[in-house]
Amino acid sequence: MLVGLIGIVPLIYAVWEAFTNQGVSALHHNFVGFSNFMAAVFRPSFLDSLVVTGIFVVVCTVVEFVIGYGIAYFLNLQLRGYQLARSVLLIPMLLTPVVIGLVFKFMFTPKIGVVYALLQSVGVHIPWFTDAFWGKVFIVTLDSWLFVPFVMLMLLAGMSGVSKEQLEAASLDGAGWWKKTRYVSLPALAPVIMITLLLRVVDTSRMFDQVYSSTRGGPGTSTLTTSILVYNDTFGSFQFGYGAAEAVTLTLLLSPFYFLYIRLTRI
Amino acid sequence: MRIERTVQRLVAHVVLIVACLLALFPLFWVVLTSIKRNVDANSPSVNAFAFTPTLQNYADLFNSPVFLHAALTTAVTTAGTTLGSVLVGTLTAYGLGRLWVFGRRVLVGMMVLLQVVPFLVLIVPLFNIVSAVGLYDTWIGLIVVQVGLFTPFVTWLMLAFFRSVPVEVEEAAFVDGVNRYQLFRYVLVPMLAPGLVAAGIFTAIASWNSFLLPVVLGQTVTQTLTAFAATFASSEQLLWAQMCATAVVILAPIVIFTLIMQRPLVNGITAGSLKS
Numbered sequence: 001m002l003v004g005l006i007g008i009v010p011l012i013y014a015v016w017e018a019f020t021n022q023g024v025s026a027l028h029h030n031f032v033g034f035s036n037f038m039a040a041v042f043r044p045s046f047l048d049s050l051v052v053t054g055i056f057v058v059v060c061t062v063v064e065f066v067i068g069y070g071i072a073y074f075l076n077l078q079l080r081g082y083q084l085a086r087s088v089l090l091i092p093m094l095l096t097p098v099v100i101g102l103v104f105k106f107m108f109t110p111k112i113g114v115v116y117a118l119l120q121s122v123g124v125h126i127p128w129f130t131d132a133f134w135g136k137v138f139i140v141t142l143d144s145w146l147f148v149p150f151v152m153l154m155l156l157a158g159m160s161g162v163s164k165e166q167l168e169a170a171s172l173d174g175a176g177w178w179k180k181t182r183y184v185s186l187p188a189l190a191p192v193i194m195i196t197l198l199l200r201v202v203d204t205s206r207m208f209d210q211v212y213s214s215t216r217g218g219p220g221t222s223t224l225t226t227s228i229l230v231y232n233d234t235f236g237s238f239q240f241g242y243g244a245a246e247a248v249t250l251t252l253l254l255s256p257f258y259f260l261y262i263r264l265t266r267i
Numbered sequence: 268m269r270i271e272r273t274v275q276r277l278v279a280h281v282v283l284i285v286a287c288l289l290a291l292f293p294l295f296w297v298v299l300t301s302i303k304r305n306v307d308a309n310s311p312s313v314n315a316f317a318f319t320p321t322l323q324n325y326a327d328l329f330n331s332p333v334f335l336h337a338a339l340t341t342a343v344t345t346a347g348t349t350l351g352s353v354l355v356g357t358l359t360a361y362g363l364g365r366l367w368v369f370g371r372r373v374l375v376g377m378m379v380l381l382q383v384v385p386f387l388v389l390i391v392p393l394f395n396i397v398s399a400v401g402l403y404d405t406w407i408g409l410i411v412v413q414v415g416l417f418t419p420f421v422t423w424l425m426l427a428f429f430r431s432v433p434v435e436v437e438e439a440a441f442v443d444g445v446n447r448y449q450l451f452r453y454v455l456v457p458m459l460a461p462g463l464v465a466a467g468i469f470t471a472i473a474s475w476n477s478f479l480l481p482v483v484l485g486q487t488v489t490q491t492l493t494a495f496a497a498t499f500a501s502s503e504q505l506l507w508a509q510m511c512a513t514a515v516v517i518l519a520p521i522v523i524f525t526l527i528m529q530r531p532l533v534n535g536i537t538a539g540s541l542k543s
Contacts, residue, residue, distance in 0.1 A: 071286050074279040081283075087529055088287045091294075094525050094532075096476040098493045099514045102500055103297050106507050114296055117312035145293070153533065206385035209478045209493075213500045230387045235483070240391050247388035254385075262379045265423075 040233075040242040041249050048221055049229040049246075050253070053205055055136065056225060060143045060207075061200045065193075067144065068151025075152070076159045086156070093149040101213035104142045105129075132222035135215055139223050142210055147203070151196055158192030159185070191264075198261050205254055226250045294518065300511035301325070308508035324512035337495040338516070341475060344409050344491065348474040351414035353467050356421025357459070361451075363422065364429040365437075375426075378419035389416075390483050397484055404485030412484060413474055420473075421466045424535065428462030465535025468528055472521060492517050 040046060071089065075082055092100075107115045108128045119126055128138045162185050170180045186193070208227040211217070217224035217232070226246060234243030251258075299315070300308050307318035328334045363371060393412055394403075402408030432455065440454050456463070478493040496517060499510040525532060 070282065074282050077276070077279050079276060079279055079283075085283045085287055086533075087526060089283075089290055090529075090532070091522055091525055092290055094472050094476075094521050096478075096493055096496075096517055096521070098476075098478040099496050099517050100293070102496060102510055103293055103514055105500070106300070106510065107293060107296060111311055112309050112507070114312040114315065117315075145289070149290070157533075202383045206387070208387065209476075212478075213497050216500070227385060227387050230385075231479075234387075234391060244388075244391050247385060247390075251384050251388050258380055258383050261383055262376050265379055 040239075040245040045221070045224075046226070046229060046246055046249075049224050049226040050250070052136075052221070052223060053207075053225045053227075053250075056139060056143070056207065057201055057204045059136075059140050060147075060204045061197060063140060064144050064148050064151050064200060065197065068148045068196075069155055071148070072152045072155035072159060075156055086153075089152060090149050092146050093153075095146070097146060097209035098213045100146060101142065101210035104138070104145070104210075105214040108138055129215065130219050132219060135219050135222045139211060139215065142214060143204065143207060146210065147200065151200065154192055154196040155189065158189045162188045195261075195264055198257060198264065202254065202257055202261065205250070205257075294522070297511045297514050297518070300508055301515045303508050305506060305508040308511070309505055324508050325516075327509065328512055328516065333490070334495060334513075337490050337492050340406065340481075340489060341492040343406055344413065344481070344489070345471055345474040347406070347410035348413040348417060349467055349471045351410060352417040352421045352470045353463060355414060356418045356466065357425050357463065359418065359422045360425035360429055361455075364426055365434070378422060381416070381419045382423070386416075386479055390479065393480075394483050404488045406489060409481055409484050409489050412480060413477065416480075417470050417473060421470060424466050424469070425459070425462055428459050432458050461531055461534060464528075464531045468524070468532055469535055472524070475517075475521065 075086055075089075107113045110116050110127070110129070116126070116128070126134050128134050166184050166188075167180055170184050175183070206227055207225055208231070211223060211225055211228055212231070215223045217228045227250075230243045230247045230250075233239045233246065301324055302320040302322065303318050304321055304323065307314075363375060397403050397408045397412060400408075402411070436454060436458070437450060440450050445453070476493065477491070478497065481489050481491040482494050482497070492513070496510070496513050499506060499513070
């Protein structure tokens, strides 16, 4: 059994390494035709997609963090019904992004969608799927609905580790909510916040499923993230080389985050 | 002071109730739409509650061979992926945690890297390799690839749990003359049960939700429920009621599962990401 186990371990590495090597083999593929690489990367459509992705990364991360922090703060008061509220609020992050994308598309559709109707009843007409700006707002809303729970849960776990004594001591010294947050909670939460933000940045930068099933990059190219562009180039126009070059470039651009993450998780 | 506290509690209740409603509303709306006729689903939301409920959409789904095949595919690949990843991942974690392995740091680093890089960067090579070995559009091909991609996460999670078991326990067991199989079966598995459950749940949900891989690695045989649902996005016929019925079938198991498995889930999410 010992031999068996030791035999299994390298085998596992082989299986698993096969998967990582594929990332490298994609690189090789690109360097064979280096001009192809340059052509793909310095196209306006790719650069535009990077800008769109960048906007989503920044806006989604900030929005999700602020809302997630707020909800976690109130949950952490542990009032009556807190367990139930946590259970309910946890659900969205585990749901299927593709399906949620479809559902949101339905709810926001002009004329028949319920969100559209609700806004209309207060006299607001928002062209969710025909205006570049509102298209982006739609994606941010969708992504936030899905992933605020993640931020909330992480911060809640972190908050249970913040010392109650310190908070009470600060109250006695006359510190208000802001001072307590600024000088007691946030420093204690800093490691958790760091990991949470990093994970959200990494995840938003590769967001695909929910965009694919809702706007698919539209209207125009206003929500065309790099992931969607890579998919279109690869499987829409079968330019495998372009798709791979774009995906590799995105990965390289984000590599500082990856290495920071690896360092923070040091096993 | 007292007033301040009362106000704070009031605000907290209001915020949490609103948040819960926002979290639940889309789900409620999907269920509501799924029991409408398509004509009703496509009428303006002002008349949202004026309709005769029908289960026709569900009946249609469960009479559709394409849907049933997709459901079977999702069930089989989810089960296969979960079993495979948890088995391989746990053994790998044991190897990395207890045995001396050459290049351990690099391996672990690469595993973490594999969890954060965009899936799309792996898609083309995976597609080529899977086609080359003749597993394109087969359940096995999809399962093998998913096991490969989800194993790092399981390994990583289980490493955290292995660390909570002191080496002395194993040494004591060896002194009592057990072999490695018995060690796993009678000592480690019971101690690691919470970790195994958490890893299993996460892999199962990730596999159930996975969309890009099944779409890229096959067209017909490996059409999963998610791929089936996505066909509604491209159809011009506005089959919203049918789409919602499909969504309910896909989402309901997750919601039920989440509510039952609350504790291991919460532990898993936080233990997997926060280990300090």
